[in-house]
Amino acid sequence: MILLSIETSCDETAVAVLKDGHTILSDLLSSQIDLHKRYGGVVPELACRRHIETIGPLLTEALTKAGVPLNQVDAVAVTAGPGLIGALLVGVSFAKSLAYALGKPLLAVHHLAGHINAAFIEHPDIVFPALALVVSGGHTNLYAMPERGHYRLIGKTVDDAAGEAFDKGARMMGLDYPGGPIIDRLAKKGNPEKYPFTRPYRSLEHTNFSFSGLKTALKQCLAKMPQSEKKSEHFQNDIAAGFQEAIVGSLVEKTLQAAEKEKVESIIVCGGVASNSLLRTRMQAEAAKQSMAVHIPSPRYCTDNGAMIAMAGHIAFEQGRFAPLNLNPNPHLKLSE
Ligand code: KG4
Ligand code: ZN
Numbered sequence: 173m174i175l176l177s178i179e180t181s182c183d184e185t186a187v188a189v190l191k192d193g194h195t196i197l198s199d200l201l202s203s204q205i206d207l208h209k210r211y212g213g214v215v216p217e218l219a220c221r222r223h224i225e226t227i228g229p230l231l232t233e234a235l236t237k238a239g240v241p242l243n244q245v246d247a248v249a250v251t252a253g254p255g256l257i258g259a260l261l262v263g264v265s266f267a268k269s270l271a272y273a274l275g276k277p278l279l280a281v282h283h284l285a286g287h288i289n290a291a292f293i294e295h296p297d298i299v300f301p302a303l304a305l306v307v308s309g310g311h312t313n314l315y316a317m318p319e320r321g322h323y324r325l326i327g328k329t330v331d332d333a334a335g336e337a338f339d340k341g342a343r344m345m346g347l348d349y350p351g352g353p354i355i356d357r358l359a360k361k362g363n364p365e366k367y368p369f370t371r372p373y374r375s376l377e378h379t380n381f382s383f384s385g386l387k388t389a390l391k392q393c394l395a396k397m398p399q400s401e402k403k404s405e406h407f408q409n410d411i412a413a414g415f416q417e418a419i420v421g422s423l424v425e426k427t428l429q430a431a432e433k434e435k436v437e438s439i440i441v442c443g444g445v446a447s448n449s450l451l452r453t454r455m456q457a458e459a460a461k462q463s464m465a466v467h468i469p470s471p472r473y474c475t476d477n478g479a480m481i482a483m484a485g486h487i488a489f490e491q492g493r494f495a496p497l498n499l500n501p502n503p504h505l506k507l508s509e
Contacts, residue, residue: 175489176234176245176270177482178227180263181255181283182309183207183214185226188478189238189245193486194296197238199479202226205350212349213339220258227266234478245274249485252280252495253505254310260501268497279485280495282507284311285323287442289487290473290480292320298467299437305427307451308443309335309350312381314427315507316434321487323507327379327430334419334445337383341390341415345408355412356448361405362413367393369418371425379430386418420451424458431464438465447471 173193179186183204189197204222208214235242250267253260271278288304304315304323312334314327332340335352342351347358369389373382393411394402401407423445431439441455446468459466473480488494 173246173489174240174244175247175249175482175485176231177249177281177478177485178231178263178267179251179283179286179476179478179481180223180227180259181251181253182259182476183219184476185223185230186476186478186481187227187230187234188482189234189240190479190482190486193483193490196293196479196482197240198234199477200230200234200237201477202230209349212343214256216256216258219256220262223259223262227262243274245270245276247277247279247485247489248274249279249281249481249488251283251286251481252499253283253502255283255501255503257501257503260503264499264501268499272497277489278495278497278499279488279493280499281481281484281488282505284308284313284443284507285484286480288315288317288323288440289483290442290469290477291440291467292483293473293479294469295467298440299465301434301436302438302440303427303431303434303436304440304442305423305446306443307334307423307441307445309333309339311443312383312423314379314430316436317440321491325508326434327381327426329381329383331382331384332387334381334383334423335443337386337419338416338445340387344387344390344394345411352445352448355416356450358409358412359416359450362409362411364413364417366410367414369414371418371421373422374425376429379426379433381422381426383419383422386415390415416448416450420448420454423451424454427455428458428462428464431459432462436464438467441466441468442474444475447474
């Protein structure tokens with residue numbers, strides 16, 4: 173069973189070829205970071221134009237690398253939402269025409285189901301019930317998973333997503349886009365206690381997150397510093413460490429509270445922010461104290477990629493959830509049971 177997957181929901185064009193639901197034959201990515209960098213964020217119109225230029229050649233390259241001719245593809249999976257509407261339209265239109273021309277089933281994948289299923293690439297034996305923390309540029313969601321392919325939303329951010337907080341914080345500090353990996357790097361050399369930020373939303377009553385207050389706290393802290401000090405390496409490292417500590421501390425604390433409440437066997441952490449080095453080590457260390465297994469994909473499978481869409485597409489295929497050829501992308505698509 174050969175499954176072809178396509179991902180164009182934001183600023184990466186990705187194509188992967190998956191065999192029998194577990195062997196990745198090829199997984200190619202074309203990043204647009206350089207295109208959007210100078211604007212400090214993704215410019216939707218530029219993103220979709222670049223997807224249009226890239227998708228065809230990337231498909232050819234992915235099939236060649238996999239050693240699979242197009243006519244041997246058994247199903248086509250595509251991200252149908254959430255994401256930028258114009259960007260999603262490129263992938264969905266391309267996937268629909270491929271499925272139609274090949275006479276093979278089309279599978280519509282929720283982008284966050286893709287992130288969650290990335291965990292199964294390297295950890296196929298995750299024990300259920302599980303809890304999935306999805307931390308990306310646009311989402312910070314907690315899902316209870318009674319079994320594979322079933323998701324119940326039990327908590328989310330009430331304002332900014334964790335990745336958004338990293339990116340906006342980095343921008344205030346005068347750093348490049350995307351800011352998350354840069355803050356991660358600077359924080360390694362900084363002292364998180366020098367500029368402590370209050371950890372947001374600590375109430376035990378709910379499992380929601382909030383990160384917009386941190387932004388304001390960072391802004392006030394930066395405003396108090398003299399201009400010369402602001403650019404110093406020491407200051408940048410310490411402030412990055414303090415800011416990162418508050419975000420990661422909140423993510424770990426809330427996730428472990430929820431895991432206890434839901435009585436799960438395992439925790440999955442996924443999405444771009446799951447490649448954060450402190451989040452990875454802290455979540456593992458704290459969960460170990462509760463004898464809870466934590467599964468985090470390798471960093472390359474945390475940020476957007478085609479393999480994760482193929483993994484989620486394979487589950488949809490097995491469950492017989494085929495999409496119609498008049499499928500439309502939905503920028504606000506919900507992930508539910
Ligand atoms: O999942 P993703 O690739 O795209 C979305 O679906 O949004 O996530 C991108 C987000 C960005 O906000 C980026 O800053 C953040 O993931 N990110 C990180 C790290 N690597 C990527 N945040 C913190 N630490 C990192 N190492
Ligand atoms: Zn993503």
